[in-house]
Amino acid sequence: MGSLTTPRPRLSGEPLGIALRIGSTLAFAAMTACIKALGDAVPLGQVVFFRSAVALLPLVLFLWWTGDFPRGLATRRPFGHIARCLMGAAAMFTSFATLRYLPLAEATLLSYLAPVVLALLGWGMLGERLGPRRLGGVGLGLAGAAAFCLPAFSGGLPPGAALGGTLGLATAMLTAGALLQVRRLTLAGEKAGAIAFWFAVVSAAAGLATVPAGWVWPHPAEFALLLGAGLAGGVAHILMTLSFRHAEAAALAPYEYLSILWAAVAGMLFFAERPGTAFLIAGPLILGGAMIATPAGRKPTVVTRDRAQGL
Numbered sequence: 001m002g003s004l005t006t007p008r009p010r011l012s013g014e015p016l017g018i019a020l021r022i023g024s025t026l027a028f029a030a031m032t033a034c035i036k037a038l039g040d041a042v043p044l045g046q047v048v049f050f051r052s053a054v055a056l057l058p059l060v061l062f063l064w065w066t067g068d069f070p071r072g073l074a075t076r077r078p079f080g081h082i083a084r085c086l087m088g089a090a091a092m093f094t095s096f097a098t099l100r101y102l103p104l105a106e107a108t109l110l111s112y113l114a115p116v117v118l119a120l121l122g123w124g125m126l127g128e129r130l131g132p133r134r135l136g137g138v139g140l141g142l143a144g145a146a147a148f149c150l151p152a153f154s155g156g157l158p159p160g161a162a163l164g165g166t167l168g169l170a171t172a173m174l175t176a177g178a179l180l181q182v183r184r185l186t187l188a189g190e191k192a193g194a195i196a197f198w199f200a201v202v203s204a205a206a207g208l209a210t211v212p213a214g215w216v217w218p219h220p221a222e223f224a225l226l227l228g229a230g231l232a233g234g235v236a237h238i239l240m241t242l243s244f245r246h247a248e249a250a251a252l253a254p255y256e257y258l259s260i261l262w263a264a265v266a267g268m269l270f271f272a273e274r275p276g277t278a279f280l281i282a283g284p285l286i287l288g289g290a291m292i293a294t295p296a297g298r299k300p301t302v303v304t305r306d307r308a309q310g311l
Helices: 011-036 044-065 078-101 104-111 112-125 131-154 161-187 193-209 220-246 249-256 260-273 279-295
Strands: none
Touching: 011 044, 011 078, 011 104, 011 220, 011 249, 011 260, 044 078, 044 193, 044 220, 044 279, 078 104, 078 161, 078 193, 104 131, 104 161, 104 279, 112 131, 112 161, 112 279, 131 161, 131 279, 161 193, 220 249, 249 260
16 A cells, blocks of 8 residues: 555656756757758748747746846846857758758758857867867867768769758858857856847847848648647757756766757658768767867856757
């Protein structure tokens, strides 16, 4: 009888943090799958607007629940937020465009070059130490980028792969710049909630500014995908934020890379995509470089993983 009356133990501490982190990678994969499914049926700026504006709904509710809305949105670094938001919004545009030219897993993979670029920017602009270990990570990441992009630029991959690779590289560089600015804002005492909120607002405004270029009236299925992308992106951010409250960054870091697995599975199930040779060669190099280039034990700044694309 005792086993029937004893309540089941609930997840807490590190196991809960890991579960939340895995959930955030799944939500992020759902967001990118929704955007991939839209294809070019909806203009890019319109997709960016819905992704950002709809994500504000769960984000504002979460900030209100944690007591950071609206007082937590005040800032003493408005120009720092502007720089972060502009780079992050540009990264969102290039990231979503990449999904139109590359398979889901490959587009996701290229985003993992951001930690490699960030290591170089941190060394050059913040004076962070770039020892042999991190230099090795940078070298691996760059080798992976070459292994993926050279076949595309030489015509060894399907049409559009070269443009997709270029956009993916641009996304990684813009994301790294945005994350560097996030680090600066955090060191200056800015709250994570304010950083995420103003990024979503500015990105929505950037998407809205493309109305004169032509928007379309989405069909019900397209509208559902637009809403799904926004909600999934907002939920991904919230789950990631909560995960860092229950577990150390070092314990959570390995689960970040599950995004590649989910993207590959979604690509095969929903888009009949199969990982190519370039992906299989470049993948271990880029992921290995990202893991090594990221300083061990440092708690990452909690931002949307669109990586300044969003989470």
